[in-house]
Amino acid sequence: MLKFRISSKFGIMEEIRDGKPHTGIDFAMPEGTDLRAIGDAVVERVVNYGSENIGKGVILKLEDGTRAIYGHMDSISVKEGAVIKAGDLLGASGNTGHSSGAHLHFGLWKDGEYIDPTPIAEQVADLSGSLAPKALSIFEPTGAITQWLFGKTVTKTTKETAYGILEGLCEVLVELSGAIALVGGGICLLLHVGGWKGGIRWMGILTVARILILMTLGGV
Numbered sequence: 001m002l003k004f005r006i007s008s009k010f011g012i013m014e015e016i017r018d019g020k021p022h023t024g025i026d027f028a029m030p031e032g033t034d035l036r037a038i039g040d041a042v043v044e045r046v047v048n049y050g051s052e053n054i055g056k057g058v059i060l061k062l063e064d065g066t067r068a069i070y071g072h073m074d075s076i077s078v079k080e081g082a083v084i085k086a087g088d089l090l091g092a093s094g095n096t097g098h099s100s101g102a103h104l105h106f107g108l109w110k111d112g113e114y115i116d117p118t119p120i121a122e123q124v125a126d127l128s129g130s131l132a133p134k135a136l137s138i139f140e141p142t143g144a145i146t147q148w149l150f151g152k153t154v155t156k157t158t159k160e161t162a163y164g165i166l167e168g169l170c171e172v173l174v175e176l177s178g179a180i181a182l183v184g185g186g187i188c189l190l191l192h193v194g195g196w197k198g199g200i201r202w203m204g205i206l207t208v209a210r211i212l213i214l215m216t217l218g219g220v
Contacts, residue, residue: 003125004029007103010116023114024069024107025121029128031074031102033093036086036127038068038120043082048096054105055097058090066115071105072097087127104128181210 008026013019041060044067048056054071058078061067074094078084095102106124108117117124185203192199 002027002122004033004104004128006118006121010114010118024071024105025117027104027106027121027125027128029093029102029104031092031094033104033129035070035073035090035093035104036131037084037088037090038124038127039063039086041068041084043078043080043084046076046078046080051097053097055099056091056094057097057105060084060090065110067109069105069107069109071107072099072103087131093128177210181206 004027006025007028008014008022010023010025011021013021037060039060039062041062043058044061045059046057047054047059054069056073056076057069057071058073058076059067059069070090072094073090073096074092076091077089078091084090093102093104104124106117106121108115184206188196188199188203188206190199192203
């Protein structure tokens with residue numbers, strides 16, 4: 001299981017990108033998560049596109065010439081031209097640019113085209129967030145939940161892992177609610193046609209429940 005869930009895969013075409021293929025992969029992670037270099041590199045560019053594209057980002061030129069792209073960052077800790085080592089801090093994840101929620105966009109550019117970063121997704125995820133245990137306040141995001149699950153103090157890694165698990169559970173609930181609304185609504189409609197007066201009312205209840213779940217969990 002990845003330390004951070006992949007929320008959008010390489011090549012997928014989604015409405016938020018006007019139907020264009022995704023040029024990288026997105027990791028769902030809290031704003032302010034530490035981001036580190038995937039390999040020894042030179043900081044080729046530090047960009048800030050405002051509310052467009054990847055917003056704040058860093059482009060590294062790796063030793064083999066491949067460009068590693070980090071986007072939607074909240075803060076950047078490196079300067080253009082800096083020579084860095086694998087694992088060096090680049091900055092923190094955020095929600096800048098054309099984004100629908102806090103995440104990291106990670107892309108690879110080689111030989112004039114974007115290539116699929118999925119084979120190194122686990123490495124990128126492992127280098128993000130805390131690498132060593134660090135006590136956190138229970139008042140940080142997800143602190144109340146992680147405190148209840150794991151005790152009074154938690155590490156940042158534990159918090160991030162819990163965040164990923166909770167997101168996964170939310171996705172399952174959203175998909176399950178859709179299936180229940182579709183199947184259950186169809187059954188209620190058939191029963192209504194068969195003479196059950198409460199069929200339409202219960203079909204409406206299932207539909208409203210589905211909408212409420214989407215409103216509550218759909219954007220997590």
